[in-house]
Amino acid sequence: MFETEPKEPLTFIKLGSLREKDLLKTARQAYDGILVTASMIESFGSSVPSFIRGLDKPFIIDPMVYAFVQPITHMMAAKDSKIKRSLIEISVRYGSIVQREIGKRPISCQDFQSNPGNVEELTKNVLNYQLERLKRPPSFADYYSEFELLLPQVEPEVLIPPYFYFKDTQDPWYSVSLEFAKQALNVKEQGWKIFPVILMPPQLLEKQQEIEAIVGDYISDNYDGFFIWVNDFKEEDASVKQLQGLIKLVAMLAGSRKPVLKLYGGYFSALLWHADLTGFSFGLGYGSSKNVFAYGGTRGAPNPLYYMPELHRLLSLPKAEDLIRRYPGLMCNCPTCKTVIGVNPANFSRMKDSNRTAQHFLNVRLREIGDLSKANIASISTGLEKSVQNFDQKLLSGINIDNLLKWNRALLEVKVPIAVA
Numbered sequence: 241m242f243e244t245e246p247k248e249p250l251t252f253i254k255l256g257s258l259r260e261k262d263l264l265k266t267a268r269q270a271y272d273g274i275l276v277t278a279s280m281i282e283s284f285g286s287s288v289p290s291f292i293r294g295l296d297k298p299f300i301i302d303p304m305v306y307a308f309v310q311p312i313t314h315m316m317a318a319k320d321s322k323i324k325r326s327l328i329e330i331s332v333r334y335g336s337i338v339q340r341e342i343g344k345r346p347i348s349c350q351d352f353q354s355n356p357g358n359v360e361e362l363t364k365n366v367l368n369y370q371l372e373r374l375k376r377p378p379s380f381a382d383y384y385s386e387f388e389l390l391l392p393q394v395e396p397e398v399l400i401p402p403y404f405y406f407k408d409t410q411d412p413w414y415s416v417s418l419e420f421a422k423q424a425l426n427v428k429e430q431g432w433k434i435f436p437v438i439l440m441p442p443q444l445l446e447k448q449q450e451i452e453a454i455v456g457d458y459i460s461d462n463y464d465g466f467f468i469w470v471n472d473f474k475e476e477d478a479s480v481k482q483l484q485g486l487i488k489l490v491a492m493l494a495g496s497r498k499p500v501l502k503l504y505g506g507y508f509s510a511l512l513w514h515a516d517l518t519g520f521s522f523g524l525g526y527g528s529s530k531n532v533f534a535y536g537g538t539r540g541a542p543n544p545l546y547y548m549p550e551l552h553r554l555l556s557l558p559k560a561e562d563l564i565r566r567y568p569g570l571m572c573n574c575p576t577c578k579t580v581i582g583v584n585p586a587n588f589s590r591m592k593d594s595n596r597t598a599q600h601f602l603n604v605r606l607r608e609i610g611d612l613s614k615a616n617i618a619s620i621s622t623g624l625e626k627s628v629q630n631f632d633q634k635l636l637s638g639i640n641i642d643n644l645l646k647w648n649r650a651l652l653e654v655k656v657p658i659a660v661a
């Protein structure tokens with residue numbers, strides 16, 4: 241999928257729950273690929289692997305090695321304070337120091353700095369896991385030989401070396417992450433694409449020198465592309481300085497002429513297409529940001545949120561309904577909303593079905609992607625300004641739309657630098 245230049249931002253849906261299976265099958269034209277975490281794969285037996293095989297779309301596996309360096313209490317299930325079964329499953333598959341120490345202590349940077357053997361062993365196992373985990377098991381063919389054999393054998397689109405959260409470039413986890421990325425290049429075989437993940441806090445985006453140091457370190461090796469994950473980064477709440485830092489980071493990495501993808505993003509990430517971002521991932525309504533220290537915490541179905549096209553953000557259903565009653569022009573005309581709500585705001589409560597809000601969200605996201613990739617910065621800017629002018633702050637009942645102006649300022653003011661490899 242990275243062989244030719246895409247004409248629109250590539251979109252990866254982060255599989256958030258097995259409840260999304262049917263929608264992801266029927267709406268398979270609305271996205272380019274699937275992002276699935278190792279924890280999601282190991283939580284549900286064979287369900288996730290067989291779903292992904294059957295879906296026949298490109299996919300990427302987040303190996304989540306970062307989970308094993310966190311305090312032990314973060315690794316425990318709330319219900320019985322035991323280490324989560326999915327993490328134990330993953331640790332068995334990764335072997336090495338992860339398997340030896342799980343439940344006893346978190347992995348530390350010294351484990352890797354003092355013992356390069358750990359880095360080598362873990363890199364190989366983690367890459368191998370991604371390559372092999374979703375393949376058809378050999379015994380499968382005996383039972384389902386009729387049609388399973390007709391399906392192609394699956395491999396992830398790219399491979400992600402172990403990566404960890406770092407506070408800044410002085411943080412030992414920064415050099416350890418870089419070491420793992422380099423090790424992945426050492427063991428790389430023909431046909432593999434190695435995409436390291438740069439996982440950093442939003443505050444670091446405000447520091448020009450740090451951005452330059454990170455880009456310098458990552459583009460000096462021959463990776464096949466990059467993922468950026470700004471931890472717990474809420475585009476709606478970000479400062480202009482942070483947004484501009486993100487634009488610089490993306491544009492400088494893209495200066496190496498390698499694909500740059502962002503993990504977890506919303507509309508602003510889509511707009512980064514115009515700063516040479518190749519694509520981004522998001523969940524069906526909930527995954528426009530992610531905190532690395534809060535994985536797997538949700539239990540049961542969360543209340544569905546409604547994506548408000550004009551504001552390019554999610555709102556609770558009551559807030560969205562309230563806003564549509566004040567501004568009937570905001571009524572969405574996507575096929576889902578036309579069928580479920582029609583022209584009568586009183587029908588809005590019928591959206592209280594997560595499949596409907598997710599389907600609406602996918603319809604709107606697909607349209608947003610199409611619109612913005614045909615537009616230029618100037619026309620996008622005018623659009624954002626118009627959206628804001630259409631609202632009377634007093635009638636917004638606490639919904640802050642300043643983010644639209646901040647996004648606009650960030651896009652207009654930033655001078656996109658060219659990275660020198």
Ligand SMILES: [Zn+2]
Binds near residue numbers: 572574575576577
């Ligand atoms: Zn809609």
